[in-house]
Structure formats: structure tokens, C-alpha cells
Amino acid sequence: MLQIEHLTKVYPNGTVALKDVTFTVQDGEFLVIIGLSGSGKSTLLRCINRLIEPTEGRVLWDGANITRASPAELRQLRRHVGMVFQQFNVVKRSSVMTNVLSGRLGYVNSFSSVLGLWSKSDRERALKALERVGIADKADNRADALSGGQQQRVGIARTLMQEPKLILADEPVASLDPVLSHSILRYLEQLNKEGITVLCSLHFLDLVHRYATRVIALKEGVKVFEGLPKEIDRAKFKEIYGEEAQEVRATTVEEG
Amino acid sequence: MAARLSSNPSKRSSITAGLLSLILPGLGQIYARQRYRGVIVLFGAFLAVLIAFWYGVPAWYAAPAVLWLWNVWDAVGAARGKLRSAFLPLLALLVMGYGIGWQVTGIDFSALIRNLDRATSIVIPMFHPDFFSGVETTNSAWAPVEVPCGPNPPEAVNTVNGIHVAISPNCGKLNQELTVQASGLWPDTPTNIQWATPIGDILPLGKGFITDLYVTTDAQGNLDTTIHIPPSALSAAPDPTLPLEHRIYLVQSRPRPGFQLSENGGYVVQGIIQTIFLALISTTFGALGAIPISFLAARNLMGGHPLTLSIYVIVRTLLNILRSIEPLIIAIIFVVIVGLGPFAGAIAITLHTIAALGKLYSEVIEGIDPGPLEAIRAVGGNWIQMVRYAVIPQIVPPFASFTLFRWDINVRTSTIIGFVGGGGIGFYLYQWIIKGDFEAVSSSFIAIAVIVVTLDFVSARVRARLV
Known part of the structure; x- marks a missing residue:
């Protein structure tokens, strides 16, 4: 069980990326985080494995306080937390x-x-x-x-090499052709079914409906929604993404 | 050409503006609330007058004059709220700039045609590079002569390699005639007769004692001729009255099939090898020096803290200054300090390499993708693992590529570093140019071209694989 409690992140230049965010992730969930670019999704995911140091609040994982862990303990914890990045972050020349x-x-x-x-x-x-x-x-x-x-x-x-118990996926399909999105997300779904908890930020609502077991929405660093994917209707969508937002579909590829 | 000012038309008097600009260019425009334009006109006019004054040819004052007149017209326009086209004064300034530029650089294409005869004296030897020479077999013998005559001059007879040489008389004074008789030489062969002083100076015995004397042997291999003792035979002797043994040499040579490296060809090879190793050593030491410095000159590593940022600024500035000084000039300084030779050149090229590679390396470091670093941290890797798996794979190929390219450049630099005494092929080349030995110059040109083109090709191939 992953508990995020009152997490706040203020960058040195004064930007408030996260404001008092609290939620709990049960083992085996496929939790999707949605929100506009700059709403704090990446910061939230990186505060969980402390690639970014949170300013306030704490992250508890199976009772262990990640935010208080010493550098050596932190590396031990990180071994079991896989991370998938928007830009893949592979070494291109290796x-x-x-x-x-x-x-x-x-x-x-x-x-x-x-x-x-x-x-x-x-x-x-x-x-x-x-x-x-x-x-x-x-x-x-x-x-x-x-x-x-x-x-x-x-x-x-x-990530699989880490034998992870938790995978943090930061917009894993945002740099890919929409048609490839399903092929990547299906791997994550498969891993999730094998018992790995997945926290994933996504842009496209149809992907959210297809893969998420639960959804959290961030707006300007504040959690504005927490619930099931089907609860996000037009009104909620406008609330999260703003009045001018138009829904774009990732792909019309068949389901399943 | 004239556009109406859309906002806030000036309510200034056009006459005042024109008069002000007549007194001082740009002043009228400033008065008409066109400050920026006025300052530019002022500086432009000042610069134009300064250049014309410096060059001193009155005709060129036409350009500032055009600018001055235009400026009055422009000031009047500005006061009326119109912007005039600056095409005419700009054209006048350009014409002046290129005109004076042409005259200052002394461009004179007719000199290329006029002095064509000078070119032939260089170009023709260039087609006969002095690299290889024919092989010869020589046949020589000598006999002693005492100059001046002492109380007991030795026999002026000697037999070498079956060649018998006899001189009579067996001693003499300067300019005295001597008879040289020899037998056992190759028949019907031109034989060079030379004078050797006790310290080994070879003096020619031909006309005026400045050309070689050749006498051809008869069908039996005999020779009988007269020579004169060279007037300079005693010029190196500490005491001209002291009788000393001089020698007369008879030398015959005959070409043999095959060829060998000529004397200058040997110097070319030696110089080229020195050049390549000079470049190799300076590139290696330069790269080793540049690696630590490049980390200090990388903004993404040093920008975090005011102290490290100031180190970054200082290192960058030093690198820029060092890079702006040609290695040839650095070499002149080190020739004074460490003496003539490749060491001075190596120091100069090494310093320049540190500056050049330091900048290139630091730009590589600044350009690395931070993503993989983040990924290694995320899997629980420590700092050293991050460097090994995320930093080094990103920087080593471009580092290697830049270093190879630098070696390439350094080979070219070290071909001329010898001009100022820094060793390598340039050291010989410079002396051959001064001497006018254009056959040797030609062979060094060819050798340099071959080496540079080869290295260029090889390094381009290797670099293409690296990146």
C-alpha cells in the first residue's frame, strides 16, 4: 500500500508544483493520473521515488517512510520501484x-x-x-x-530487471504514435495483472477509460478529482482541463 | 520611400530640425523625437568622417558629404513625421568602405601577369621533386702535398685501391702550379680533381676556384694534368707559415641501376615523421589536459552555485583567450624558453589543443541527455554507476571523435610550426624556401599533402563510425 500524505513541492524559483496532495494506492491498482501539462503529474511521480525531493508531506510504502529514508535506504527502496519515462531515457549510444x-x-x-x-x-x-x-x-x-x-x-x-513491486510510468505513450500507445500500455496492463501496482500519467481520456482502475486528476498542483474512470463525464472533463478543452482521442484501435 | 508615422506625429519645426542636423548630424532627428535614429546617424557620420580623414584621399569625403546632406533632408522629414529611406547614405558608406578596402589591401592583379618569369623559376623545379637520387659507384684516390714548403716535405705519392697518384713538386705556395699524374683509374671517365685542406674543407680547382675541375682519363686509365694551389687553401690555417699536409683527391663516379633516397629526401622523411609524432604527442597531452578542464567549463555542472559558476566563467575566459592565440605565436615564445626544436612546437600545440578541445568537450558535456542519468538514479544506481552507465556512453564517442579531428588539425599545424623553430618538416621547409631549393620544397609539399590527405581520410572514416 502506497500512502501519499499532504505532499507539497515548491521549486526554488517559487513555482508551486504540488499543493497538499493526499491519496492512497492499494496494491494491484492501475492508478492513472490525469491533468494538463504542468499540472504536477511528473513532479508527483518523481516525489514518490524522490528523484525530486518533496518540500513537505510524506510518502509511505508498506509502512516504510520513503521521504525519511537515508541515501542507502533510498537506493534499496528504489530497486523495487520501476520507472518508465516519456522520453524513454535509454542511452542511445549503448x-x-x-x-x-x-x-x-x-x-x-x-x-x-x-x-x-x-x-x-x-x-x-x-x-x-x-x-x-x-x-x-x-x-x-x-x-x-x-x-x-x-x-x-x-x-x-x-524496469522488469528490477523485479518491481511498483511501476511509475510518466506519460509512457506521449512520445509515441497513437497506434503504438495500446501496445505499450498492454505490457503495463499485463504486469499489473501479475500483481505489480502501476501509477501512470496519461493524456488521452480514451486510454484512461480503457486501462485505469482508478483515476486522480491534478490541476495546478491540487488534486481535483479522485474516483473511477467512468465518473469522468463531460462536466468533470471541463472542470479538470478548463473550459476551452476539446477531447482528443488517442486512437480508434480495437479494444482488448 | 516615405512612410507616414502612424502614431503621434511630431509637432516640431522642420526648419529647426534641418538646421540642427546641418550643424551636427543626427541632432535634428533627436530634436524630432527620433532618438535612436539620431544616434545612429551621428555615429555613422562620425565614423565616415574619421575613415576619410585617416585615409587622406580627398575624393572619399564625398561619402560623408552625401550622408550629411541626406541627414538634413531626413531631419526635415522626421520633423514632419515622415521616415526617409536610408538607401542612399548606406550605399555611399558601402562604396567608401569597399573602395578604401580595395586600395588598402593593395590589390594589383597585373602583378600576377607582370612577374610571370619569376614564377617559372619556382614552378619548373617544382616538377622535379628532390626525393630520390640515382645510385653511383665511386672510384677515388689521393696524394699529399705540403703547403707551404717546409724543410722536409714528404713524398707526394700515394696508392689507394690500386690507383697510383703522384704530385710534383711535392710542396708549394699559394697559386703555384702542380702536376698531377695518376694511373689505374677507370678509362675514358671524367674525373673530379679536388683540394682538401688539413681540416677537411673541400676546395674546387676549376675556373676561378669556384667550379669543379673535371679531367677525362685516357683509354688506359691514366691522367696527367696541371692544377694551381687554391689561394684560399691557407685561409683557415691558424699560422699560414706552418707547413701542413693538404691532399689532392681524384674522384670518379659512374651511375648504377636503381635509386635511393636523396639527401634532402632523407630530411623530408625525418621531418615528416617528426611532424606526425609531434602532432600525436601534443594531441594526446592536449586531450588529457582538456578532460578535467572541460568539466570545469561545463555550465550544466558548474552553474548550480555562485562559487562554481565563477570558476566556470574564469575557466571559459582563459580557454577563450588561449584559443585566440595562434600556436605559431605560442611557439615563438617557447622557442625562446626551451630552445629550437620539436619540444617548443609540442608545448605550443598542446596548449592550443587544451583550449580548443576543452571548449568542445565542455559543449559535449553540456549537451548530454539528462534522461538516462535520471533513469539510473531511479533504478537505485549510485553515483559511480550513473557516471559509468549514463554519462560515459554519451560523452566518449564525441570526445574520441573531436580528439581525432584535432589530431588531424595538429598534423597540419605542426607542418608549419617549424617555420618559427618548432621542429618537424616545417623546419627544413623554411630553410629550403630561404635557400631557394625549390626541388626540395616541392618534395616536402608532396610529402605534406600525402600525409594530410591520408590522415584526413582515415580520421573521417573512423569518426563516421564513432558518432
Whole structure:
């Protein structure tokens, strides 16, 4: 269980990105965070694994206080929190294999990993992760030789290396063609069904309806909605996105 | 050409504006509330007058005059709320700029045609690069002569390699005639007769003692001729009255099939090898020096804190200053300090390389994608793992590429660093140019071109694979 309590983030330049945000995520949920660009979705996700230090409030995960964790404890905690990024964040000049193996860095000692020495079991695990996302044949390619959708799959494979209990996905499909969105989200859905909690920020409402088990909406850093996807009607949509907003559909690809 | 000012038409007197601009360009415009325009006109007129005054040719005052007249017209227009086109004064300034520029740079295309005969004396030897020479077999012998005559001059007879040489008389004074007889030489072969002083100076014995004397042997390989003791034979002797043994040499040579590196060709090879290694050493040390400095000169790493930011500014400024000084000029300074030779050149090129690569490297560091760094932190990696898996893969290929490119540039620089005494092929090349030995100049040109083109090609190929 993940508990976010009174989370506030003020950036040094005075921007208030999050204002007193509180919610709870039960294990096994697929929680989607929606909101305009700049509403604080990315900041919220990064405050959970402390890539960004929250100004106030706390994050509890299965009773452990992430916000109070020492650097060493934090690295231990982060091992079990996978993160998928909008820009994939793969090293373009490294091989796919190296990118996937780097997901294991929290488990191995610094010395051998700096020398690039990986155990056989880690390499097998990496190959299996690549097989799961269907690009095992690309293991030896440079990451920049892959398409955007394939790079995002590398990102997911890297996350699988962590044996995560929680995945934070920061707009995982926003940089992809709409038709690729389902293929990526289906991997996340699959992982969710295997028991991994997923927190995912999304832009397109049809994707929200299709994948979310619960939805949180942020507006200017404030939580303005928490509930089931079907509760977001036209009125709610206008409330979250503003009066001028028009709903755009990601894709009309078949469901399922 | 004249546009009506849309807002707030000036209520200034056009006569006053014109008069003010007549006194001082731009003043009328300023009076007519066109401050910016007025200041530009003032500076433009000032600059035009200054340049015309400096160059001193009265005709060029036409340009500031045009500007002055236009400025009065413009001031009147400004007071009436109209903007005049600045085409005419700009044209006048451009014509003056290019006209004076043409004359100052001394452009004289006719000199290219007029002095064509000078070109031939350079171009023709250029087609005969002095790189290889034919192989010769030589046949030589000598006999001693005492100059001046002492109380007991030795026998002026000697046998070397089966060649018997006899001189008579066996001693003499300057300009005295001597008879040279020899047997056992190659028959019907031109033989060079030379004078060697006790310290080894070779003096020619031909006409005026400045050309070589050749005498051809007869069918039996015998030679019989007369020579004169060179007047300069004693010029290096500490005491001209002291009898010393001089020698007369007979040298025959015959071409053999095959060819070898000529003497200058040897220097070319030596110079080129020195040049390549000079570039290699300076590039390596330059790159090693640039790596730590580049981190200090990267804004994304140093911008966080006022102290680090000031270090960044200082390092950047120093790099910019160092980079603006040509390695040739740095080399002149180090030739004075460490002496002539490749070491001075290596220091100069190394310093310039540090400055140039330091800037390029720091720009690579500034341009790295922060995403992968974030990703490694998110999986629980520590700092060293982040550097190894997110930073190094992003910077090493461009670093290597820039370094190779720099080596390329440094090879070109080190070909001329010798002009100021910094070693390498330039050191020889400069002396051959001064001497007018254009055959050797030609061979060094060819060698430089081959090396530079080859390295260019190789480094481009390797760089294409890296990035």
C-alpha cells in the first residue's frame, strides 16, 4: 500500500508544483493520473521515488517512510520501484542489452558493474525481459537503431530487471504514435495483472477509460478529482482541463 | 520611400530640425523625437568622417558629404513625421568602405601577369621533386702535398685501391702550379680533381676556384694534368707559415641501376615523421589536459552555485583567450624558453589543443541527455554507476571523435610550426624556401599533402563510425 500524505513541492524559483496532495494506492491498482501539462503529474511521480525531493508531506510504502529514508535506504527502496519515462531515457549510444542490464544496477556491486562485468543469471534475466517485450532479437543493436516504440519497450524491459513491486510510468505513450500507445500500455496492463501496482500519467481520456482502475486528476498542483474512470463525464472533463478543452482521442484501435 | 508615422506625429519645426542636423548630424532627428535614429546617424557620420580623414584621399569625403546632406533632408522629414529611406547614405558608406578596402589591401592583379618569369623559376623545379637520387659507384684516390714548403716535405705519392697518384713538386705556395699524374683509374671517365685542406674543407680547382675541375682519363686509365694551389687553401690555417699536409683527391663516379633516397629526401622523411609524432604527442597531452578542464567549463555542472559558476566563467575566459592565440605565436615564445626544436612546437600545440578541445568537450558535456542519468538514479544506481552507465556512453564517442579531428588539425599545424623553430618538416621547409631549393620544397609539399590527405581520410572514416 502506497500512502501519499499532504505532499507539497515548491521549486526554488517559487513555482508551486504540488499543493497538499493526499491519496492512497492499494496494491494491484492501475492508478492513472490525469491533468494538463504542468499540472504536477511528473513532479508527483518523481516525489514518490524522490528523484525530486518533496518540500513537505510524506510518502509511505508498506509502512516504510520513503521521504525519511537515508541515501542507502533510498537506493534499496528504489530497486523495487520501476520507472518508465516519456522520453524513454535509454542511452542511445549503448546497446539494448546494456540498457536493459542497467536496470539491475541496484542489485549488483559498484566495482563489477563499473567494469561492465555481469553475471550469467543477470544476462539471462535481461534476455528474458527482452523476450517479454518482444525484441530479444535486438539485444545487440544500438538503442538509437530502434524505433520509438521499441525504445520504450527497452525501457519496460529495464524496469522488469528490477523485479518491481511498483511501476511509475510518466506519460509512457506521449512520445509515441497513437497506434503504438495500446501496445505499450498492454505490457503495463499485463504486469499489473501479475500483481505489480502501476501509477501512470496519461493524456488521452480514451486510454484512461480503457486501462485505469482508478483515476486522480491534478490541476495546478491540487488534486481535483479522485474516483473511477467512468465518473469522468463531460462536466468533470471541463472542470479538470478548463473550459476551452476539446477531447482528443488517442486512437480508434480495437479494444482488448 | 516615405512612410507616414502612424502614431503621434511630431509637432516640431522642420526648419529647426534641418538646421540642427546641418550643424551636427543626427541632432535634428533627436530634436524630432527620433532618438535612436539620431544616434545612429551621428555615429555613422562620425565614423565616415574619421575613415576619410585617416585615409587622406580627398575624393572619399564625398561619402560623408552625401550622408550629411541626406541627414538634413531626413531631419526635415522626421520633423514632419515622415521616415526617409536610408538607401542612399548606406550605399555611399558601402562604396567608401569597399573602395578604401580595395586600395588598402593593395590589390594589383597585373602583378600576377607582370612577374610571370619569376614564377617559372619556382614552378619548373617544382616538377622535379628532390626525393630520390640515382645510385653511383665511386672510384677515388689521393696524394699529399705540403703547403707551404717546409724543410722536409714528404713524398707526394700515394696508392689507394690500386690507383697510383703522384704530385710534383711535392710542396708549394699559394697559386703555384702542380702536376698531377695518376694511373689505374677507370678509362675514358671524367674525373673530379679536388683540394682538401688539413681540416677537411673541400676546395674546387676549376675556373676561378669556384667550379669543379673535371679531367677525362685516357683509354688506359691514366691522367696527367696541371692544377694551381687554391689561394684560399691557407685561409683557415691558424699560422699560414706552418707547413701542413693538404691532399689532392681524384674522384670518379659512374651511375648504377636503381635509386635511393636523396639527401634532402632523407630530411623530408625525418621531418615528416617528426611532424606526425609531434602532432600525436601534443594531441594526446592536449586531450588529457582538456578532460578535467572541460568539466570545469561545463555550465550544466558548474552553474548550480555562485562559487562554481565563477570558476566556470574564469575557466571559459582563459580557454577563450588561449584559443585566440595562434600556436605559431605560442611557439615563438617557447622557442625562446626551451630552445629550437620539436619540444617548443609540442608545448605550443598542446596548449592550443587544451583550449580548443576543452571548449568542445565542455559543449559535449553540456549537451548530454539528462534522461538516462535520471533513469539510473531511479533504478537505485549510485553515483559511480550513473557516471559509468549514463554519462560515459554519451560523452566518449564525441570526445574520441573531436580528439581525432584535432589530431588531424595538429598534423597540419605542426607542418608549419617549424617555420618559427618548432621542429618537424616545417623546419627544413623554411630553410629550403630561404635557400631557394625549390626541388626540395616541392618534395616536402608532396610529402605534406600525402600525409594530410591520408590522415584526413582515415580520421573521417573512423569518426563516421564513432558518432
